[in-house]
Amino acid sequence: MSKKNKSTEKKPAIGRRELLKGLATVPVLGVFAYQYLQKQNFKKRKKQQIVSELGLDDIKVDPPCVIPSRSGDRLRLGIIGYGGRGRHLVRGAGFAHPDWIKAKSKQAAENSLNRELQTFMEQEDLNVELTAVCDLFETRLNQGVETSENEVSPIKNKSSRKAKAYRYYQDLLESKDVDMVIIATPDHWHAPIAINAAQAGKHIYLEKCITRTEEEVYQVTDAVKESGVVFQLGHQNHQSESHLIAQQVVKKNILGKITLVETTTNRNSPGGAWVWNIPKEANRQTVDWQQFQLPAPHKVPFSLERFFRWRCWFDYGTGLAGDLLSHEFAAINQILQLGIPKTAAASGGIYHYKDGRDVPDVFHVVLEYPERNLSLVYSATLANGNWRGRVIMGQDATMEVGEDVLVSAEMESERYRNKIENGIIDLSLPLFSYKAGAQGVDAVTSATEKYFSSKGLFYTYRQGKCVDATHLHIKDWIDSIRARKTPMCHIDFGFEEGIACHMATQAYLKGRKVEWDPVKKRIV
Amino acid sequence: MVEASKKLSAPSGMQLSLLVLLRVLIGWHFLYEGLVKLANPYWTSAAYLAESQGIFAGIFKSIVANPLALQIVDFLNIWGLIAIGLALILGFLGTIASFAGAFLILLYYLANPPFIGFTYSMPSEGSYLIVNKNLIEFAALLVLAFYPTSKLVGVDRLIFKA
The missing domain is CATH 3.40.50.720 (NAD(P)-binding Rossmann-like Domain)
Known part of the structure; x- marks a missing residue:
């Protein structure tokens, strides 16, 4: 080290040796640039192959809010x-x-x-x-x-x-x-x-x-x-943008032949099971009980519980079918345009909330679409919060649709076999993912992005603002x-939603499979 | 900083070669991290900062809440990584680049520290208890700051001796 000190004290003019030492690491940049471009090209080629094969290039995310000018009367x-x-x-x-x-x-x-x-x-x-x-x-x-x-x-x-x-x-x-x-x-x-x-x-x-x-x-x-x-x-x-994207994925037949759709509700709180707050101001003077129960099939004495927690009784609603199956059915019907099912079977029971309600808190429904060669399975519990998601299963790929959309290739897919074998499709990563709020569609995602998608955790405040779906x-x-x-x-969509949900409710209450008669236009 | 580094004797021979190697490797890492973020139009530090825990969580989260602040932080982060990476590889303003790199890495560490009881939705690629790779890279950059090599092997040799 003392030699080095001496040499620095001399301060010679820039000679060949100095230049070499001064620029010794510059070639590293050359190697870096070469490797960087190689990697970029590899990623681009891989992505392009998947994108063009699946026709993903023209999947566009419309901005959530196209703002026309407010004209006309208020x-x-x-x-x-x-x-x-x-x-x-x-x-x-x-x-x-x-x-x-x-x-x-x-x-x-x-x-x-x-x-x-x-x-x-x-x-x-x-x-x-x-x-x-x-x-x-x-x-x-x-x-x-x-x-x-x-x-x-x-x-x-x-x-x-x-x-x-x-x-x-x-x-x-x-x-x-x-x-x-x-x-x-x-x-x-x-x-x-x-x-x-x-x-x-x-x-x-x-x-x-x-x-x-x-x-x-x-x-x-x-x-x-x-x-x-x-x-x-x-x-x-x-x-939801994710539904619109999912609709396009189905239209482009990326999933192959779809035979099973599974959709779920898991909630685990009194509020989630309709045990809603009864305001302290509520009493016989402030609540019009007679008017409330006018269209209900059974008339009962004044009940604040029934007034404020009405979803727990068939007199006022249809429990899980009307509240949450309806949303799930609406989502799937929007994405797959299924219409009214041919048959419905349902089961379940009041297994957790023994609070006097008559609607089930655990509820399962199977809707059959033989013409589409497809079953839609709905399963719900109000006493467990495990996330089960909404999954559309095709022969070539599986799509999970929540706030985000995640499409994963099937290991046994005939269609993607070559691409899987050639390493173009990596089974450990999604084939396609859409992240809510990111305003972008990405064909090959990183493990981190995959994780964010599955958690629905993605914040962005640069492109597109946060908008309330309601x-x-x-x-x-x-x-x-x-x-x-x-x-x-x-209204036509509402008709399909209503009939599908009532088929589920009737199947549960009658304890048997019910069928939609498209000629008579009645549930039988 | 310069005073402190002067007290240490300059490395030579194998020591110098290994320190230059360390500098170049860290520079490579910084440069690539910066370029990857630059190349991805959807990249933002928002998710990382929003998950922040520990004593500085409030500051990091307030950045996410302010779109302009987030834009500035993202810009500084990307170009900071690229500039520091280039400087470390080339040996240009080596001491400043090492300190700046150490500071940036310390921010990453403080934003999501692997302390007991802190969990993050983003999985880490290894298992950590207090010490993670950010902390090690931070320490390595401090070593480079106090054992500067850029005036021996690097562009600084040409600048400061001319």
């Missing part, structure tokens, strides 16, 4: 049923209760990643006015009116007019100040209100399940078709009213 909205779901739907139109704004700003201050309020405020201005509110619980009725007055809204030049409060929906439907209604009541009220709304010429956004009974499905469908009002069923998951679904409905077009989740 549309006037009425909400019937201002409970938990009703509040969310009205927020989707641009109206939030002051308490919600307060709670969300507090949460955002405590956790900078909580962007609910920001997402709400960045919603598109739908040029709507909330003019009417109807609810059978006084507190919620008042909250609905307070919501209409709240100045904090994504709607520019929001009207400061107070919404009118209605105890009875018939009065609301008679109002000339209402162009369209959101119906977010318990299921047993869906049909009577929707039919009256259609007859009154009001456009309808109806929460799922479309009705409580099979008969009502026919009645609602007829009423909507005869009236010509714009009807949207509340499956906001239709707006807002998009409401927007689709309102845009359709203005443009006189058919919304995404229209």
Whole structure:
């Protein structure tokens, strides 16, 4: 080392030896560049081979929110049923209760990643006015009116007019100040209100399940078709980009022949099992129990439990079938266009929540489509949170559709055999993946990306903003009213959803397989 | 920093060769990490930062929440990796590059430290307890900062002796 010190002290002019030592590591850059380009080319070639083979090049992700200018008159909205779901739907139109704004700003201050309020405020201005509110619980009725007055809204030049409060929906439907209604009541009220709304010429956004009974499905469908009002069923998951991508994957036959679809619900909390909060203000004076149970098949004495936790009884809904199978069926029907199944079998029981309910908390349904050579299996439990996902199984590949889309090649696929053997398709990685929010489609993904996809964990705030699906679904409905077009989740789709869900419910209640008679158009 | 490094005697012979090798290898790693991120239009540090745990988690998460801050951090990260990588390979401003590299790696380490009880959704390729490869690379860069080689083998030799 002392020699080195001496040599540095001399400070000679740059000679050949100096130059060599000074630039000794430069060749490393040459090697790096060569290797880097080799690797890039290898990845590109591999990707291109898969992309062109599968026709993935023209799968495009539309931006979640194409914003047309809001022209024309301001549309006037009425909400019937201002409970938990009703509040969310009205927020989707641009109206939030002051308490919600307060709670969300507090949460955002405590956790900078909580962007609910920001997402709400960045919603598109739908040029709507909330003019009417109807609810059978006084507190919620008042909250609905307070919501209409709240100045904090994504709607520019929001009207400061107070919404009118209605105890009875018939009065609301008679109002000339209402162009369209959101119906977010318990299921047993869906049909009577929707039919009256259609007859009154009001456009309808109806929460799922479309009705409580099979008969009502026919009645609602007829009423909507005869009236010509714009009807949207509340499956906001239709707006999910992942479903639109999955639809294209199926269309391009990437999965091969599909014979089995498995879709599931796993929840493990009282809230997830409809044991919802009973507000302390609720009592005989503030709750209109008689009106509530008017269309229910069995009349029982005043019950706050039944009023607020109505999903637990067949008198007011159909439990898992109407609440969650309906969403799953809607998703699969959107992706595969299955329509009404030929037969349905169902089983299950009340295995965990022995709280007086009569709907099952563990529920399984098998829907058969012999013409499509396909079975759709739905399995649900409300007492376990294990993630089982939604899987479409083809002979050549398997697709999991959630927030993301993940397609994996089948080891035994004839179609991909050569590519697997040549190493072009790596079975340890997905063949195709779409990551929500990333606005991009990638054919060969890394292990990390694969993991993010399967967890649904992917944040991006650079391209595309975070949008609420409910807002998009409401927007689709309102845009359709203005443009006189058919919304995404229209009445024919609602008919198929309703019949499929009622086939499941009937199979469970009758303890036997039921069949759809396409000639008589009845479940037998 | 320079004072500290001067107190240490300059490496020579095999020591020098191995330190240059270490410098070039780390430079290669930095450069490739930077270029991969540059080449991927969807890359962002958001997911990594959003998962942050430990005492600095608040700072890292607030970056994710602010789109502009995230854009700046992503830009600095990509170009920082590329610049440091090139500098280490070439031996250009070697001491500064080593310290800058050590600082950047320390940030990665602090964002997702492998402490007891901290779990991340992104799987690591090995098993770690407090010490992970980030921490080792951080220490290696400190060694390079205090045993500078770029004035002996590297572009700095030409710059500082001319």
